[in-house]
Amino acid sequence: MLDSITLSSLLASRLCHDLINPVGACGSGLEIMEAEDSPEMRVEAMQLINNSNRKALNMLEFSRMAFGASGAYGEELDLEEVKKLVVGVYDHVRAELKWEITPGRMAKPTVRILMNLALLISDCVPRRESQVTISQSSDRIRLTGNGPKAKLKEPLINALAGVEEGLEPKLTPAYLAWLIASRSGHRIEPSAVNDEQIIIDIILPGEPRVGQPD
Numbered sequence: 001m002l003d004s005i006t007l008s009s010l011l012a013s014r015l016c017h018d019l020i021n022p023v024g025a026c027g028s029g030l031e032i033m034e035a036e037d038s039p040e041m042r043v044e045a046m047q048l049i050n051n052s053n054r055k056a057l058n059m060l061e062f063s064r065m066a067f068g069a070s071g072a073y074g075e076e077l078d079l080e081e082v083k084k085l086v087v088g089v090y091d092h093v094r095a096e097l098k099w100e101i102t103p104g105r106m107a108k109p110t111v112r113i114l115m116n117l118a119l120l121i122s123d124c125v126p127r128r129e130s131q132v133t134i135s136q137s138s139d140r141i142r143l144t145g146n147g148p149k150a151k152l153k154e155p156l157i158n159a160l161a162g163v164e165e166g167l168e169p170k171l172t173p174a175y176l177a178w179l180i181a182s183r184s185g186h187r188i189e190p191s192a193v194n195d196e197q198i199i200i201d202i203i204l205p206g207e208p209r210v211g212q213p214d
Contacts, residue, residue, distance in 0.1 A: 002164055002175070011067050011176065013169035018059050025052035058088035066115035067176065076105040086118050090132070093122040095147065100135040109184035110141065110204065116173040116180075117143050117188070117200050123170075124198055125150045141202040152192045160188050160200075 002010075029049035036042055062085045065077075083099050090097040106114075114134070121132055121143050130147025159167055159174035162182065167175055181188050185205030192198050 001162075001179070002167070007172070007176070007179075010167065010169045010172040014172045015059075015063055015067065017169060018063075019056055022052040022056040022059070025049075026056070055092045058085075058091065061085055062089050062115065062119070066112055066119065066173070075108055077108055077111045079104055079106055079111075082106070082111055082115065086115060086134070089119060090122065094128045095122045095125045095130040095132045095145070098131055098133040100133060101141070102136060107184075109180050110186065110202065113177045113180050113186055113188070113202050114141055114143075116177040117202065119173050120156065120171075120177075121145045121198070121200055124152060124156070139204055141204070143200045143202075145198045146196060148196060150192075150194075150196050150198045152190050152198050157190055160190055 026049050029045040029052065032045035032048075033042055036045065065082070065085060079101055080103055083101065086099070087097060118132070118134060122145075125132060125145040125147040127148045130145065130150070133142075133144045133146070135142050135144070155166065155168070155171055156174055158165075159171040160178055162175065162178040164175070178188060180186070181202070187201075187203040189201040189203060190199070191201075
């Protein structure tokens with residue numbers, strides 16, 4: 001098992017990777033605003049700043065819960081808030097999100113596993129016509145990726161199994177999901193159905209605590 005310093009360093013690298021483009025784009029937009037007198041260019045620059053700022057904020061809010069200790073949230077999390085955070089990330093990826101989780105509350109470990117896997121599976125279906133469906137049943141949460149060139153690559157499968165060797169920052173959320181699962185009685189089961197569909201199941205330790213609205 002990775003030591004805490006190595007794991008935190010890898011997660012920090014992953015977060016920096018996710019933020020550097022939108023933050024850099026905000027800077028580029030500000031430079032254009034300072035240098036350009038053209039109204040059209042200034043409008044485009046403002047759109048770039050707004051879109052990039054929203055992407056950075058969405059990623060930060062998502063990462064706070066998915067990567068962080070989330071101590072302020074309690075032992076169970078509101079699934080409407082979780083949905084909002086996941087939707088915010090999917091506003092900036094190519095895959096369309098289909099959320100089929102019943103409103104209610106869910107145990108924090110399950111939510112954090114779900115969020116980290118939701119982040120990762122979008123990279124497994126890279127084409128714009130792709131879709132990620134997140135659904136639930138009595139014993140599992142299922143993430144299904146559909147689209148051309150859908151693929152579960154070996155490094156991701158290894159990270160989901162807790163393999164440390166060769167772990168890269170971009171796959172640290174998979175390792176974190178495995179770590180949380182191993183400590184909370186969950187199992188993660190990835191499978192490739194064909195070249196247009198992949199599935200990652202979160203096998204729950206007991207009945208999922210969902211469908212109980214506030």
